Amino acid sequence: MANKMRLICPLVVEGKYDKIRLSNLVETPILVLGGFSVFNDKEKKALLQRICKEKGLIFLTDSDKAGNFIRSKLKGIFNQGKVYQVYAPCVQGKEKRKNAPSAEGLLGVEGLECELLRPLLAPYEETANAPVSAGITPGEWYTHGFSGGEGAKEKRKALAKALNLPETLTSTALLEAVNLLCDRETYEKVRETV
DSSP: OOOOBOBSSOEEESSHHHHHHHHTTBOSOEEEOOGGGGGGOHHHHHHHHHHHHHTOEEEEEOSSHHHHHHHHHHHHHOOSSOEEEEEOOOOBOOOTTOSSOOTTOBOOGGGSOHHHHHHHHGGGBOOSOOOSSOOOOHHHHHHTTSSSSTTHHHHHHHHHHHTTOOTTOOHHHHHHHHHHHOOHHHHHHHHHHO
């Protein structure tokens, strides 16, 4: 397979298996909606709206009725900022992990081959070599006291508050949000104050 693609902004998909498929193709952050549950999760919606406004989002949903419904609802929610719509092709088939095909008999994003997905995402590929994120690694996150140690939860809460992020994010989710919304310099300045 060719090198992984770096997209101009984070990619949003319906579920974790879509993320797994696309992580073989892109090195850009991939955010999971959790299907319809995103519509009842105020904090997730607020975080996605902020990312959309500051960075932009690329939406890639399944080509079935549910995927199209999610996409149309998202258009109303994310009406500020840059939204790029990528449409998965209608391909008949069944995902390997499932016992039967979907009701419409179409493959979801998780079942599509990377060779089909690459040209769909190519127009949104980053051309400059500028980093997409602050690049804080899980190791640094731990060393800075935001995971795994005594008081880590309180430090994360203080960091989230200082960055105007939801204070209830998990360690992994907060690290992802920080990498999406901050550059290294901003992170270091805020980190020193918490």
